[in-house]
Amino acid sequence: MSRRVYLDHNASTPVHPEVLAEMLPFFAEIYGNPSSIHAFGREAREGVDQARERIARFLQVSPQEIVFTSGGTESDNLGVKGLASARGRGHLITSSVEHHAVLRTCQVLEAQGFDVTYVGVDAHGMVEPDEVRRALRPDTIAISVMHANSEVGTLQPIGAIGRLARERSIPFHVDAVQTFGKIPLDVDALGIDVLSFSGHKIYGPKGIAGLYIRKGTKMVSIQHGGEHERRRRAGTENLPGIVGLGKAVEVRARDMHAEAERVGALRDRLWEGVRARVPEVRLSGHPTERLPGTASLLVRHVESESIVLGLDLKGIAVSAGSACTSGNVEPSHVLVAMGVPLDWAMGAVRCSLGRSTTAEDVDYVIESVDTIVRRLRQALPVGAA
Amino acid sequence: MRYSPTLVDHFLNPRNAGMMREPDGTGESEYAGCGDLARFFLRVRYGRAVEVRFQTYGCGPTIAAASVASELGRGRTVDDLSRLTSGDVEEALEGLPEDRKHAADVAAGALRAAAHDWLSRRR
Numbered sequence: 001m002s003r004r005v006y007l008d009h010n011a012s013t014p015v016h017p018e019v020l021a022e023m024l025p026f027f028a029e030i031y032g033n034p035s036s037i038h039a040f041g042r043e044a045r046e047g048v049d050q051a052r053e054r055i056a057r058f059l060q061v062s063p064q065e066i067v068f069t070s071g072g073t074e075s076d077n078l079g080v081k082g083l084a085s086a087r088g089r090g091h092l093i094t095s096s097v098e099h100h101a102v103l104r105t106c107q108v109l110e111a112q113g114f115d116v117t118y119v120g121v122d123a124h125g126m127v128e129p130d131e132v133r134r135a136l137r138p139d140t141i142a143i144s145v146m147h148a149n150s151e152v153g154t155l156q157p158i159g160a161i162g163r164l165a166r167e168r169s170i171p172f173h174v175d176a177v178q179t180f181g182k183i184p185l186d187v188d189a190l191g192i193d194v195l196s197f198s199g200h201k202i203y204g205p206k207g208i209a210g211l212y213i214r215k216g217t218k219m220v221s222i223q224h225g226g227e228h229e230r231r232r233r234a235g236t237e238n239l240p241g242i243v244g245l246g247k248a249v250e251v252r253a254r255d256m257h258a259e260a261e262r263v264g265a266l267r268d269r270l271w272e273g274v275r276a277r278v279p280e281v282r283l284s285g286h287p288t289e290r291l292p293g294t295a296s297l298l299v300r301h302v303e304s305e306s307i308v309l310g311l312d313l314k315g316i317a318v319s320a321g322s323a324c325t326s327g328n329v330e331p332s333h334v335l336v337a338m339g340v341p342l343d344w345a346m347g348a349v350r351c352s353l354g355r356s357t358t359a360e361d362v363d364y365v366i367e368s369v370d371t372i373v374r375r376l377r378q379a380l381p382v383g384a385a
Numbered sequence: 386m387r388y389s390p391t392l393v394d395h396f397l398n399p400r401n402a403g404m405m406r407e408p409d410g411t412g413e414s415e416y417a418g419c420g421d422l423a424r425f426f427l428r429v430r431y432g433r434a435v436e437v438r439f440q441t442y443g444c445g446p447t448i449a450a451a452s453v454a455s456e457l458g459r460g461r462t463v464d465d466l467s468r469l470t471s472g473d474v475e476e477a478l479e480g481l482p483e484d485r486k487h488a489a490d491v492a493a494g495a496l497r498a499a500a501h502d503w504l505s506r507r508r
Contacts, residue, residue, distance in 0.1 A: 379402035
């Protein structure tokens with residue numbers, strides 16, 4: 001296997017060389033604890049402060065409104081639990097297509113006595129703001145809706161939902177892990193109070209993420225210990241990670257627009273190419289309101305995992321929309337919520353493009369998908385699935 | 386790679402894939418857990434499977450298991466095939482990961498069913 005094509009950027013990305021260069025001194029040269037008052041600690045603190053300022057500048061918010069966490073999952077946990085626990089009881093609204101970091105957190109809150117409404121989505125995977133409005137109750141204490149879905153790439157009408165929340169002074173959390181640093185994001189215009197974002201989806205390191213918390217938003221911490229992060233998240237700061245995240249955001253601010261355009265064109269090329277060659281294939285998600293680099297293909301009557309395996313053997317990395325664990329195949333909860341029929345949902349394959357993706361890569365993927373699907377369908381019982 | 390080279394080879398180049406017109410015996414097996422299924426067709430002469438073909442829907446290991454089972458079956462007596470085990474298929478694949486054992490069950494089950502179909506038609 002010589003050729004290697006990585007089309008799984010929604011899962012993770014390689015660290016950008018500029019980011020890596022910025023991080024390196026923070027392992028063995030600048031290593032003090034940012035909380036220490038001596039010179040070693042002060043140097044480290046400068047690194048944390050600079051990163052916080054870079055992120056705040058990118059989001060056009062105040063540095064005091066940024067909290068660092070260990071990953072998107074922790075950010076979502078802190079965002080949702082932090083808002084709920086600050087009120088102690090009540091009702092939350094979220095969507096049925098959220099990441100499990102939000103969905104399972106909501107389920108835990110339900111077990112603790114909170115009420116949760118999971119609003120559905122349309123066939124494009126989009127939440128209908130009116131449905132959120134209908135779900136509102138006098139005791140609604142928080143709304144949490146993702147900015148873009150990681151599987152199908154559909155962008156949610158965050159601005160409209162934000163307005164509903166704002167009118168009733170309900171705090172609004174947005175999981176923006178898939179959009180932060182990829183497309184413009186204005187927390188004020190969209191009415192967002194709490195925002196989750198992550199480093200490794202935008203060419204930063206793994207194990208570092210953050211939360212924007214609008215000043216005045218009532219939150220309680222879920223992790224207890226020292227006085228770090230203005231008592232919102234205890235634990236010694238991940239210094240190299242934070243420095244890397246800050247640099248990654250700075251690089252994205254510079255490159256984001258041009259890259260969104262380039263990657264969007266490659267995504268279109270991929271879809272057009274696959275559609276022209278492979279019968280019975282669909283693009284899931286919204287036709288226009290979508291992440292630039294995500295193409296979620298639904299290949300009828302073929303199982304996702306066999307396509308992923310076939311592509312893997314050709315050096316191509318994509319992800320399966322249905323997960324098989326110990327012989328049980330579950331189609332993705334997102335596709336189920338969108339009402340995608342089972343014979344299509346079982347053959348969901350997500351391609352997510354990024355910085356390194358070239359037109360040659362895309363052409364190679366089109367050709368490989370065609371070959372593999374053709375071969376898999378050859379061995380297929382008529383009307384199976 | 387968590388799969389053996391033999392498994393990968395059968396997945397990439399399935400032998401005897403496709404349906405058969407007017408087979409002497411057919412059989413199916415489905416694994417309810419994930420909906421993987423296989424269907425086998427036999428052409429029988431003098432009690433032996435002279436041609437074995439299959440169709441399958443499932444993950445890579447299931448496709449490979451059906452392919453390898455079709456090779457195991459050809460030339461054997463149908464009596465033999467009616468006793469084919471998952472272990473025989475797995476051995477021919479040079480092993481399966483714990484969470485993909487169903488692949489051999491589906492393939493062996495479908496091939497045994499095809500053998501029983503021929504045996505019952507003969508009676």
